[in-house]
Amino acid sequence: xxxxxxxxxxVNENGLNFVEQEIVNDLAAGKNGGRLNTRFPPEPNGYxxxxxxxxxxxxxxxxxxxxxxxxxxxDDTNPQKEDTEYVEAIKEDIHWLGFDWGDRLYYASDYFxxxxxxxxRLIKEGKAYxxxxxxxxxxxxxxxxxxxxxxxxxxxxPVEENLDLFYRMNKGEFEEGSMVLRAKIxxxxxxxxxxxxxxxxxxxxxxxxxxDQWKVYPMYDFAHGQSDYFEGVTHSxxxxxxxxxxxxxxxxxxxxxxxSYCPRQIEFNRLNLTYTVMSxxxxxxxxxxxxxxxWDDPRMPTLRGLRRRGYTPSxxxxxxxKIGYTKYEALNHIELLEHSVxxxxxxxxxxxxxxxxxxxxxxxxxxxxxxxxxTMDNNPENLEEGQHEMPFTRELxxxxxxxxxxxxxxxxxxxxDKEVRLKGAYIIKCTGVKKDENGEIxxxxxxxxxxxxxxxxxxxRKVKGTLxxxxxxxxxxxxxxxxxxxxxxxxPSAEEGDFRDLLNPDSLKVRTNAKIEPWLAERIKxxxxxxxxxxxxxxxxxxxxxxxxxxxxxxxLKDTWAKEMKK
Ligand code: ATP
Ligand code: MG
Numbered sequence: 001x002x003x004x005x006x007x008x009x010x011v012n013e014n015g016l017n018f019v020e021q022e023i024v025n026d027l028a029a030g031k032n033g034g035r036l037n038t039r040f041p042p043e044p045n046g047y048x049x050x051x052x053x054x055x056x057x058x059x060x061x062x063x064x065x066x067x068x069x070x071x072x073x074x075d076d077t078n079p080q081k082e083d084t085e086y087v088e089a090i091k092e093d094i095h096w097l098g099f100d101w102g103d104r105l106y107y108a109s110d111y112f113x114x115x116x117x118x119x120x121r122l123i124k125e126g127k128a129y130x131x132x133x134x135x136x137x138x139x140x141x142x143x144x145x146x147x148x149x150x151x152x153x154x155x156x157x158p159v160e161e162n163l164d165l166f167y168r169m170n171k172g173e174f175e176e177g178s179m180v181l182r183a184k185i186x187x188x189x190x191x192x193x194x195x196x197x198x199x200x201x202x203x204x205x206x207x208x209x210x211x212d213q214w215k216v217y218p219m220y221d222f223a224h225g226q227s228d229y230f231e232g233v234t235h236s237x238x239x240x241x242x243x244x245x246x247x248x249x250x251x252x253x254x255x256x257x258x259x260s261y262c263p264r265q266i267e268f269n270r271l272n273l274t275y276t277v278m279s280x281x282x283x284x285x286x287x288x289x290x291x292x293x294x295w296d297d298p299r300m301p302t303l304r305g306l307r308r309r310g311y312t313p314s315x316x317x318x319x320x321x322k323i324g325y326t327k328y329e330a331l332n333h334i335e336l337l338e339h340s341v342x343x344x345x346x347x348x349x350x351x352x353x354x355x356x357x358x359x360x361x362x363x364x365x366x367x368x369x370x371x372x373x374x375t376m377d378n379n380p381e382n383l384e385e386g387q388h389e390m391p392f393t394r395e396l397x398x399x400x401x402x403x404x405x406x407x408x409x410x411x412x413x414x415x416x417d418k419e420v421r422l423k424g425a426y427i428i429k430c431t432g433v434k435k436d437e438n439g440e441i442x443x444x445x446x447x448x449x450x451x452x453x454x455x456x457x458x459x460x461r462k463v464k465g466t467l468x469x470x471x472x473x474x475x476x477x478x479x480x481x482x483x484x485x486x487x488x489x490x491x492p493s494a495e496e497g498d499f500r501d502l503l504n505p506d507s508l509k510v511r512t513n514a515k516i517e518p519w520l521a522e523r524i525k526x527x528x529x530x531x532x533x534x535x536x537x538x539x540x541x542x543x544x545x546x547x548x549x550x551x552x553x554x555x556x557l558k559d560t561w562a563k564e565m566k567k
Pocket of ligand 2: 043
């Protein structure tokens with residue numbers, strides 16, 4: 001579990017991962033009449049995260065690739081935890097990644113009548129019984145993998161009594177927790193899931209779709225395979241923790257299926273990412289306790305968090321392709337995800353000038369009141385993206401970190417008496433500074449060389465450093481939210497103790513006086529990605545107003561992953 005894999009997971013000689021190969025084999029063998037139907041089965045009890053994306057990219061992706069269909073099925077079998085708020089959000093997030101279920105939207109609750117009928121049939125056939133023991137007692141009797149379980153004293157109840165009790169359970173005559181319906185299989189089975197698993201429990205909370213029609217609700221193992229069957233699903237792809245459930249899946253499905261059609265379950269490894277948690281329960285806790293600013297907090301691994309952070313659908317798909325689908329658990333480096341978004345945005349993001357930690361630069365020999373328009377490439381990686389103009393004036397903003405009064409040897413930015421180039425403009429030479437009473441630099445003075453304007457022959461003169469800048473009189477003030485890892489440790493799920501104690505206390509830094517060039521200020525639209533030259537990739541946050549644009553930092557320019565791979 002803690003092993004971190006660096007290599008890209010391999011596909012086979014046909015360019016297929018092992019799940020796809022299984023599908024291709026089944027289709028070639030003519031199984032299920034040559035039909036392919038997958039499904040994505042989220043439980044509407046939270047927002048989708050990037051692990052879910054890995055799952056539904058497989059479900060929808062395989063259907064697309066091999067001419068099948070993919071159902072979206074809400075696994076709404078527990079009214080205590082589920083909500084329609086989540087249903088809408090889940091649909092939106094799947095659409096965001098570019099997938100669509102067409103008219104194949106289903107709910108497990110649609111099958112409550114058929115599932116109930118099947119349970120009644122199994123009772124009549126002596127394959128299920130009502131157990132009146134407490135859940136603690138049932139758990140105690142379950143045994144261990146090396147020690148067989150014990151039979152419940154209610155195991156051999158007569159069929160008529162079981163039927164009567166099951167109907168009355170569903171009428172609401174008994175309290176929650178007072179009885180369950182169990183499959184009568186084998187308390188000594190090597191597979192713990194076969195030791196008389198619970199099929200139904202009593203829940204009195206009304207269901208958001210079926211109201212108070214039902215007082216008994218099916219457990220996952222009794223609902224899932226049958227729902228697949230009722231829908232015509234052929235390949236039920238899920239994660240590795242369901243491997244031990246597979247025999248039970250097959251056991252129940254056999255009660256319905258025949259040779260002409262039978263769904264099968266295939267399992268792949270979950271996505272786990274360093275410096276984050278993927279459990280819905282833990283993510284919900286972070287939201288509820290205000291430890292993050294909601295499900296769409298840009299530090300969250302949720303799809304809406306990633307979207308607000310500036311991740312693109314294609315970067316997420318590319319990442320999932322890189323990590324692949326395997327049969328062994330792994331922990332993936334978050335740097336690989338960052339690498340994917342960086343690669344994507346490098347191709348597409350418009351370059352703009354922004355100063356995040358401004359200090360004033362005054363060009364003492366530049367005419368007061370003069371403005372020249374300097375031409376900037378929108379994307380040097382793709383010149384078809386065109387150019388835009390940026391005003392150049394006597395007073396400019398530059399980054400405070402780009403100036404040092406007493407620089408070390410290899411400092412090629414600005415320092416007294418040294419020349420640097422202002423990107424796309426002139427070569428300048430620093431002549432002095434003004435400090436406030438605390439010794440903090442308030443203004444930097446320099447002279448510019450008119451012969452060195454970009455495009456003129458004098459611009460060829462060699463200087464070591466190039467700085468970005470923004471014209472002071474036309475700059476617009478903006479807020480920049482800078483994010484770091486949500487957790488301070490690499491694998492929070494592997495640590496003892498409370499996971500909340502492992503949160504990184506410095507995961508959000510806000511700068512409120514960044515200066516952005518006017519061309520950018522004119523086109524602020526939430527969700528738009530930019531590269532701030534020399535700083536990184538940023539996205540416009542929905543909190544932006546025309547007066548105060550707000551940006552989230554997606555990721556810096558430096559690729560730590562590429563470095564990691566070279567080691
Ligand atoms: P829980 O069941 O604990 O509420 P869950 O994350 O498994 O949480 P589901 O709504 O049941 O939530 O998940 C829907 C599908 O997404 C399942 O098929 C599940 O296997 C898959 N899935 C969930 N987490 C991951 C993950 N980290 N990586 C890959 N697939 C995942
Ligand atoms: Mg689940």
